[in-house]
Amino acid sequence: xxxxxxxxxxxxxxxxxxxxxxxxxxxxxxxxxxxxxxxxxxxxxxxxxxxxxxxxxxxxxxxxxxxxxxxxxxxxxxxxxxxxxxxxxxxxxxxxxxxxxxxxxxxxxxxxxxxxxxxxxxxxxxxxxxxxxxxxxxxxxxxxxxxxxxxxxxxxxxxxxxxxxxxxxxxxxxxxxxxxxxxxxxxxxxxxxxxxxxxxxxxxxxxxxxxxxxxxxxxxxxxxxxxxxxxxxxxxxxxxxxxxxxxxxxxxxxxxxxxxxxxxxxxxxxxxxxxxxxxxxxxxxxxxxxxxxxxxxxxxxxxxxxxxxxxxxxxxxxxxxxxxxxxxxxxxxxxxxxxxxxxxxxxxxxxxxxxxxxxxxxxxxxxxxxxxxxxxxxxxxxxxxxxxxxxxxxxxxxxxxxxxxxxxxxxxxxxxxxxxxxxxxxxxxxxxxxxxx
Numbered sequence: 001x002x003x004x005x006x007x008x009x010x011x012x013x014x015x016x017x018x019x020x021x022x023x024x025x026x027x028x029x030x031x032x033x034x035x036x037x038x039x040x041x042x043x044x045x046x047x048x049x050x051x052x053x054x055x056x057x058x059x060x061x062x063x064x065x066x067x068x069x070x071x072x073x074x075x076x077x078x079x080x081x082x083x084x085x086x087x088x089x090x091x092x093x094x095x096x097x098x099x100x101x102x103x104x105x106x107x108x109x110x111x112x113x114x115x116x117x118x119x120x121x122x123x124x125x126x127x128x129x130x131x132x133x134x135x136x137x138x139x140x141x142x143x144x145x146x147x148x149x150x151x152x153x154x155x156x157x158x159x160x161x162x163x164x165x166x167x168x169x170x171x172x173x174x175x176x177x178x179x180x181x182x183x184x185x186x187x188x189x190x191x192x193x194x195x196x197x198x199x200x201x202x203x204x205x206x207x208x209x210x211x212x213x214x215x216x217x218x219x220x221x222x223x224x225x226x227x228x229x230x231x232x233x234x235x236x237x238x239x240x241x242x243x244x245x246x247x248x249x250x251x252x253x254x255x256x257x258x259x260x261x262x263x264x265x266x267x268x269x270x271x272x273x274x275x276x277x278x279x280x281x282x283x284x285x286x287x288x289x290x291x292x293x294x295x296x297x298x299x300x301x302x303x304x305x306x307x308x309x310x311x312x313x314x315x316x317x318x319x320x321x322x323x324x325x326x327x328x329x330x331x332x333x334x335x336x337x338x339x340x341x342x343x344x345x346x347x348x349x350x351x352x353x354x355x356x357x358x359x360x361x362x363x364x365x366x367x368x369x370x371x372x373x374x375x376x377x378x379x380x381x382x383x384x385x386x387x388x389x390x391x392x393x394x395x396x397x398x399x400x401x402x403x404x405x406x407x408x409x410x411x412x413x414x415x416x417x418x419x420x421x422x423x424x425x426x427x428x429x430x431x432x433x434x435x436x437x
Contacts, residue, residue, distance in 0.1 A: 034327040038068045039083075040094035040314075041076035043259040043282045045348065052344040057334055064327060066092075074257050077395075084108050089319040091328045095142050097133060097312050101218075101389040102435070104141040110318040112140040115329045122333055130353040133312040133386055142315025143332050146350025148277040148372070149297075149308045149379040150200055152192070156292040158271040162186035166294060169382060172302040177235055183271045184244040191244045192272040193264035194251040196236055197407040199398050201274075201298065204307035205232055207384050208300040218391025218436050220429040226421045228301060233410050233417035240411060248411035261286035274298070277375045278313050278350040284368040295375040297383070308383045310376060313350030351376045393435025401427045 040050060047070050054066050069090070071079055077099070083089050089108060103109050115121040121143070123131060134142035152167075159166055162183050167175060180191030203213040205228050212222040239245045246255070246264070255262060260279040264270035266287040275283065277295060284293060297308040316335060318328045334341055342357045347365065351373055352358045362373055405427070406420035 032063055034064045034324050036064065036066045036092060036322075036324060036328055036331065037090035038066055038092040038331075039076070039080065039090040040068075040070050041073050042070065042094075042349075043261060043279075045282045045285065046070075049345050049348055053335070053341045056341055056344060057331060057338075060334075061330075064331075066331070072257055072259065087321060089321060091319055091322040091324060092331060093317050093319065094145075095315040095317040097315070098390040098394055100134065100142050100315060100317070101136055102392040102395060103317075104136050104139075105392045105436075108320055109141045110320045110322065110325060110328075112143070112318070112329065112332075113138075115326075116140060120326065120333060121329050122337055125337065125354045125356045127353075127355075130312075133389070134315050136389065142312070142317045143336060144312035144314075144353050145316050145335060146278055146313035146347065146352060147310050147376055148313040148350035149310055149376060149383065150204065151275060151277045151280070151295045151308070151375060152298060153265060153273040153275060153280055153283065154294050154296055155265060155268075155271045156294055158183065158187060158189070158268075162271075167296050167299075169297060169306075169378075171296065171299050173232065173235065173299045174302055176299045177239065180239060180244050180272075181242070184242070187271065189268070190246055190264055190270040191239070192274060193270040194246040194255060195274050196245065197233075197248070197411060198274070199402050201232070202229055202402070203387070204298050205229060205301060207309065207387060208304045208307040210305060212387045214388070214391055214394070214432070216388055218393070219433050221425065226425060229424075230417045230421050233407070233420065236411060237413075237417070248408060252408075276313060276350075277372050277379075278348060280372055281346075281348055281369050289366070289368050293371070295371050297379070306379075306383045308379050309386050310380050310383060311386060347372065391432055391436065393432040396435065397428055397431045401431065 038054065040046070042050075050070070051068070054068060058064055058066060069079070070076070080089065080093060095103065095109070100109075112121060116123055130147060131140065131144055134140050134144055154166060156166065163186065164179055164182055167179065183189070183191040199213070206212055206223050209223070209228065214220075215222045236245070240247055255264070260275055260283045263273045263275070263283060265273040266283060273283065280293065280295065284291065287293075297306060300307045316332050318325060318332070322328050337354055337357065339357055339360050342352055342361060343364065347361050347369060352361065362370075365373065401424060405423045409415035410417050410420045
């Protein structure tokens with residue numbers, strides 16, 4: 001992590017001259033008319049940028065044709081799961097840290113170590129810390145395509161109108177609840193657009209306590225004291241009952257599957273938003289670049305460590321069933337190392353892992369994009385270590401227990417926080433242990 005911090009700090013001070021190399025530094029020539037399929041999730045701006053990068057790649061590699069499909073977050077995983085079940089997974093898939101271990105464990109993803117060893121996937125300008133999140137038991141299954149971290153986006157003008165100072169790095173959940181109540185009382189808006197029942201928050205509460213939601217062996221929960229999560233759910237109920245945050249019914253009906261461009265902060269209906277740092281760019285463009293936003297970390301448990309960490313924003317992975325593994329990996333290599341492609345992609349998924357690419361972009365990005373780089377630099381310096389990937393069984397536990405039996409029933413008033421957390425404690429081991437067999 002120390003070497004990654006050094007490189008990230010250098011981005012803020014040095015923008016060296018860069019020689020653009022078509023397709024990355026060691027791109028392999030593609031065979032005659034190779035056809036690849038690619039899939040990703042994201043906002044409309046991400047779709048447009050990704051299509052532009054793909055088109056540039058095909059111009060540089062006229063023997064390669066890439067067709068593509070994309071969707072929003074929820075629909076994407078439904079689509080991908082259906083395709084995987086039918087043996088029809090795209091050659092190149094955008095993947096996420098919370099699902100990588102599960103998909104690799106099912107044999108759906110291609111191991112990439114041999115391509116790194118051969119130089120087809122050139123990692124010479126990438127620090128090991130930046131790619132370690134894609135390794136499982138020593139094998140690389142996903143290439144990090146942008147480092148980021150969870151964050152609270154803060155509308156500076158709203159805070160000033162309410163007479164509230166911008167929170168500092170060490171702010172706590174108690175600070176958040178106090179500030180949220182004042183924002184609502186002074187301005188008559190939601191303090192934050194919602195989604196604080198998100199499972200990432202659950203995990204980050206325990207990261208702040210030096211633990212994690214899951215045990216390292218993936219067989220159960222990674223903590224023994226349920227009280228911090230009970231306290232968090234109680235706080236959410238208080239805030240919801242007071243109208244300080246959207247009611248869960250409104251969140252599910254309007255915002256749950258909406259892109260970040262639809263977050264309440266964009267329309268001025270909330271003073272804060274909980275998002276991934278790379279999402280600030282799309283949010284800021286939708287709100288108008290005259291808006292005054294800053295990033296602050298997710299609050300920590302009082303007296304404890306930071307709750308945030310530098311995370312692989314997304315991965316590119318290759319289907320284990322691809323008929324063209326070298327061509328697919330060559331595209332991953334270009335995505336990692338090609339400066340021109342990354343100028344189109346514009347760090348929308350997070351800070352690029354190649355120091356050459358990141359240096360080039362830092363000198364070109366707009367005022368709306370620079371806080372993303374600066375925030376990742378700060379998290380690398382002051383945040384907590386990257387937790388282990390989520391175990392197989394995470395998605396089942398999240399959907400069928402964490403959401404269906406805990407957070408939503410609690411926020412709808414059908415179950416107390418204590419009852420919900422007892423169910424989570426009871427059900428988690430069986431699901432996680434069954435999935436690991």
